[in-house]
Structure formats: structure tokens, C-alpha cells
Amino acid sequence: MKYDLSKKATKGAQRTLDAFSAAMFQILSGKSFYEITVNELCQQSNYPRATFYNYFDDKYDLLNYCWQCLYKQIHLEEYExxxxxxxxxxxxxxxxxxxxxxxxxxxxxxxxxxxxxxxxxxxxxxxxxxxxxxxxxxxxxxxxxxxxxxxxxxxxxxxxxxxxxxxxxxxxxxxxxxxxxxxxxxxxxxxxxxxxx
Structure with missing residues (x-):
């Protein structure tokens, strides 16, 4: 992933990351992952392709980030x-x-x-x-x-x-x-x- 998740995201960066992950889940609700394009993800999230590629290498990279978002929702970091x-x-x-x-x-x-x-x-x-x-x-x-x-x-x-x-x-x-x-x-x-x- 191009964006460094080890540092705290700015509000703008977090909004962008949230918009792309929400777009992925929204499109996946009606379409196969293989059929999804970066253009669709950009249209759904209202960001240009350049912004997508500032954060992610490709749609697989975004999918990895989506799984990380799910893990955060169930607080896996609290088990140590x-x-x-x-x-x-x-x-x-x-x-x-x-x-x-x-x-x-x-x-x-x-x-x-x-x-x-x-x-x-x-x-x-x-x-x-x-x-x-x-x-x-x-x-x-x-x-x-x-x-x-x-x-x-x-x-x-x-x-x-x-x-x-x-x-x-x-x-x-x-x-x-x-x-x-x-x-x-x-x-x-x-x-x-x-x-x-």
C-alpha cells in the first residue's frame, strides 16, 4: 500500500481511505470483484484516479485495506x-x-x-x-x-x-x-x- 498506515492519518487522508473502502463494499454488493474497475471505485467514491493511485497500487491493495478496516471494527488489537x-x-x-x-x-x-x-x-x-x-x-x-x-x-x-x-x-x-x-x-x-x- 502506498499510504503509510503506521502513522496516524490526517482527517483528509482518513476521509479518502474511508470513501474508497466504502465504495469497494458498495460495489461488491452487486458486482463480482473481478469486474470492478478502478474507474468505478473512483466514481463511487467521488475521487479522481490520481488520488486512488496516491493511496493504493491497485484494487487488490484496496481490498487488503478493506480487510484491515474490518479487523479494526472488531478490535483485534485488544487481545495481547x-x-x-x-x-x-x-x-x-x-x-x-x-x-x-x-x-x-x-x-x-x-x-x-x-x-x-x-x-x-x-x-x-x-x-x-x-x-x-x-x-x-x-x-x-x-x-x-x-x-x-x-x-x-x-x-x-x-x-x-x-x-x-x-x-x-x-x-x-x-x-x-x-x-x-x-x-x-x-x-x-x-x-x-x-x-x-
């Missing part, structure tokens, strides 16, 4: 001082609430992108990377006899499996029950921590 169990529970709780609150829009986006699985795959890759970061920072890498990347991918896939089952397949399941399912599915991993293997 929690135990792995608490971290997972809070993360799942917030992810569940986010998906529930945005269920209609997420279904529209996925409906518009059914043929190409790039969007869901792209999201899985970013979520997996974010979970690996959370596990690494939280000291989970010493906890399991398995590589922490494998553990993070397992957690990521299991979380997404339950969210997809609940919201995309429309199974009636309150959040507490969904968390219980998550704990049951991850139970085998928790039984095989380093000390027990």
Missing part, C-alpha cells in the same frame, strides 16, 4: 493481555456480532461473487495471518506441540466454518451455543498441548 482461551472467546464473540450486524450486506457481497471464490479465499488468507499474529504475540507458540501457523490456521478455519454454518447456511444458533460448538471442535487441539503430547 488475555489468555489464549479468553482471546479466542472475545475474538469469536466480536466476529459473531459483526457478521450478525452486517449479515444482509455480506450475503449480497457473497451472492455477487459466487463464481469466483477469490473474495472468500482472500479474506481467509488475511484472517489467518491476523490470527497467526495474535497467537504469536500472545505467547501461544510455546503452548502447542504443533507449529503455531498450523494452530492459527486451524482456529481460523474452525471459526469461519461455524460463522458460515450459522449465517450463510442460516442455521438457528444463538451466540452462546455457537461458542460452545467452537470449543467442542477445538477441544482435541486443547487436549494435545505440549505438556500432554
Amino acid at each position: 493481555n488475555l489468555s489464549p482461551e479468553e482471546r479466542l472467546s472475545v475474538f469469536f464473540d466480536r466476529a459473531y456480532d459483526f457478521v450478525e450486524a452486517n449479515q444482509t450486506r455480506l450475503k449480497q457481497i457473497l451472492k455477487s461473487n459466487t463464481e469466483e471464490k477469490v473474495l472468500l479465499l482472500h479474506f481467509r488468507i488475511h484472517l489467518g495471518a491476523k490470527l497467526r499474529e495474535i497467537f504469536y504475540l500472545g505467547g501461544c507458540i510455546e503452548r502447542y506441540a504443533l507449529p503455531y501457523e498450523l494452530v492459527a490456521d486451524h482456529y481460523c478455519n474452525t471459526i469461519l466454518l461455524i460463522l458460515e454454518w450459522r449465517f450463510l447456511k442460516e442455521n438457528d444458533c444463538p451466540k452462546a451455543q455457537a461458542l460452545q460448538y467452537l470449543n467442542l471442535l477445538l477441544g482435541a487441539l486443547n487436549m494435545n498441548e505440549k505438556k500432554g503430547v
